[in-house]
Amino acid sequence: MVRPKRNRRIYISPDFKGFSPIGAINKSSVVIMSFDEYEAIRLADYELLHQKDAALRMSISRPTFSRIYESARRKVAQAFVTGASIVFEGGKIYFDSNWFLCEDCNAWFNSHEHDVSKIYCALCESKKTLRFSDIEFESDTSYLSCPKCKRTACLKEKKQKIACPDCKIELQ
Numbered sequence: 744m745v746r747p748k749r750n751r752r753i754y755i756s757p758d759f760k761g762f763s764p765i766g767a768i769n770k771s772s773v774v775i776m777s778f779d780e781y782e783a784i785r786l787a788d789y790e791l792l793h794q795k796d797a798a799l800r801m802s803i804s805r806p807t808f809s810r811i812y813e814s815a816r817r818k819v820a821q822a823f824v825t826g827a828s829i830v831f832e833g834g835k836i837y838f839d840s841n842w843f844l845c846e847d848c849n850a851w852f853n854s855h856e857h858d859v860s861k862i863y864c865a866l867c868e869s870k871k872t873l874r875f876s877d878i879e880f881e882s883d884t885s886y887l888s889c890p891k892c893k894r895t896a897c898l899k900e901k902k903q904k905i906a907c908p909d910c911k912i913e914l915q
Contacts (some may be wrong), residue, residue, distance in 0.1 A: 748835045751779040751811075752802045756838055761830035762822075773829035777834030780815035789811055846871040 756778065763770075779801065786797035793849050798808035822829045845864035863870050870912045 748897065749803060751782070751834065751836045752800065752842075753778050753782045753836045753838050754785075754800070757781060757831055759831075759875050763828040764822075764826050769826060770828075772825055774822045774829050775825045775829055775833070776815060776818050776829055778831060778836045779811055779834045781831050782836075783808060783812040784815045784819070798888040808827055843872045845869055846873060855872075885910055 746869055748864070761776075782801060783797065786792045786800060787794065787797040790797075794812070795805050796806050797812075798805045801808060801883060803811075807859070821827065828881060837849060837853075841865075843852055843854060843862060844850075845852070849869045850864055850866045858872070862872055
């Protein structure tokens with residue numbers, strides 16, 4: 744049985760639905776690029792991040808990022824060579840522009856509230872929250888996942904012990 748794909752973090756969706764070449768002879772030809780492939784191109788080629796750092800931002804492993812990035816570049820090359828349009832859609836993703844991290848209990852949650860002063864953690868009701876897009880990711884920071892509930896926690900020091908706030912399981 745194949746392991747299910749993890750959701751990939753996308754900073755923000757593109758402001759457009761795709762690209763179309765000027766003067767293309769075959770206008771019916773379309774290449775479908777998923778949002779995670781778009782994000783891989785954006786992080787690696789536009790922001791010039793190393794694959795390890797880009798993978799951390801997308802909350803996936805470095806080899807997975809490499810496969811997504813290679814697929815995206817292949818699709819861009821195919822569209823250029825054949826004069827096909829590129830359309831962005833689909834993928835197992837979530838957009839992090841509305842995601843927040845509670846500094847007190849390390850819980851991740853999303854909110855569609857536009858007024859940041861009204862945002863609070865649903866678990867501990869703390870107002871000490873950070874918007875995901877404002878968090879600085881360090882390449883030496885480790886992110887651990889609880890094996891039971893899959894909650895992610897940040898581990899800044901190797902000697903630090905951290906437990907899942909829900910399950911009370913020590914993360915390693």
